[in-house]
Amino acid sequence: MSTSRLRSRLRVVRDLCRNVVQRADVHYLVENAIWSIRHDGLMITRSLPQRKGRITVRAEGIKNSVLHFGSVNTWLSPNGAIRPSDDSNRRVVTWFHVVPGDGRLDHLARVAGRVNLWHTSCTITRDILTEHGIPADQVVVVPLGVDLKTFFPPTPEKRAKLRQDLGIPEDHLVIGSFQKDGEGWLAGDKPKLIKGPDIFCDTLEALHREHKLFVLLTGPARGYVQNRLKAIGIPFAHRSCPTPNHVAPYYHALDCYLITSRAEGGPKPMLEAMASGIPVLTTPVGMAKDILHPGEDALVATSEHLVEPLHTLLSEPSLRERVAQNALSTVAQYDWSCIARRYETEIYDRL
Known part of the structure; x- marks a missing residue:
């Protein structure tokens, strides 16, 4: 038995106890x-x-509690089967984003009565759920958060040192992409199109002759993007991060963060980049539609129209600085301490 499989089984036993x-x-x-x-x-x-809270990987043994399924994947299977749990619990199910063609939507009318409240992080998903029969007063929108003690702007000295350590030429502009956007957990040569890795590469290919670009990647399964960047001729670096917080220092090397997803519940890197003082260009997905002020604290464009705003952002240092400073004011209200308070008052206090 592999070490990772053994650890997984031990987590199950530990949480059951x-x-x-x-x-x-x-x-x-x-x-x-x-x-x-x-x-x-x-x-x-x-x-x-x-309230006292804890995380768990199993529902067995839990009674007379709020049982929050942190992802629809932990409660509803593709064939419509639901995760068993004791009926003394009050159930909350989070559904971050809906992938087109998700067959679980067809089962909502049948299983919705088993859930006390539904939660999502954005109004786009809320509207999809209500269109498929979930009553509007049973869907609560509370966004994701960011740890402002972990994600914060760098000093000029730390930024320069990191870029030097990563081998980034001084005259290059660095674009970040910190997510999993390939299928599976290995090389990821097949793109996960919902995350838009093809759009990411197409956008950079259109600009790499006008700007000296360097791409910084983190996350698993980045093979598709790496192969495309090699073919285009854009230099890049890829770093693995064992936990979500390990990505924080890498934001400090960036000039901008580019999000090209077709659908999202967050994405969390949007808040992380903003908290790190990095200007963001994003497609109008997930929380972007709800919390951003386009042109002020971020730039927002559809996937077909990303090239021009990215060119503008890369060409105008004063714009990057203004957007980044405005973003710091916006993101202050999304610290996890503020978001957890909303979970308590807007979700758990209602049960």
């Missing part, structure tokens, strides 16, 4: 992997003002 002996007001159920959802659950449960 804790579910019985450790009492909590809120149990936040996550997938049995070190993914972003686990980090979200930790930040929420640790930051609740009045």
Whole structure:
């Protein structure tokens, strides 16, 4: 048995025992992997003002509690089967973003009565859920958060040192992309199109002769993007990060952060870049539509029209500075301490 598989099984056994002996007001159920959802659950449960919360990978043994399924994947399977849990619990299910053609939408009318409240991070997903039969008063929109103690602007000295360590030429402009956008967990040579890696590469290809570009990548399964960048001739660096917070220093090397997704629940890197003092250009997906003020604290454009605003952002240092400074004011209200308070008052207090 591999070490990772053994650790996964040990997490299950540990959480089954804790579910019985450790009492909590809120149990936040996550997938049995070190993914972003686990980090979200930790930040929420640790930051609740009045309630005791904990994360778990199993629902068995939990009674008379708020049971928050931190992703629809932890509650509803593609064939419509639901995760068993004790009926003494009040159930909350989070659905961050809906992938086109998701067959689980066809099961909502049948299973919706098993859920007390639905949560999502953006109004785009809220509207899709209500269109498929979930009553509007049962869907709560609370955005994702960011840890402002971890993500913050760098000093000029730290920025220069990091760029030197990464081998970035002084006269190059650095564009960041910190996400998983390939299928699977290995090389990721097949693109995960919902994340828009093809749009990302097409946009940079259109500009690389006008600007000296360098791309900084983190995250697993980046093979498609790396192969495209090699073919285009754009230099890049890729770094692996064992936990979500390990990505924080890499924002400090950037001149801008580019989001080209076709659908999102967040994305979290939007808030992380803003908190790190890095200007963002994004497609109008997920939370971008709800929290950004286009042209002021970020630039927003559809996937077909990203080239011109990216060219403008790269060409005008004063614009990058103004957008970044405005973003710092916007993102201040999305610290996890503020977001956890909203989870408590807007979701858990209603149950």
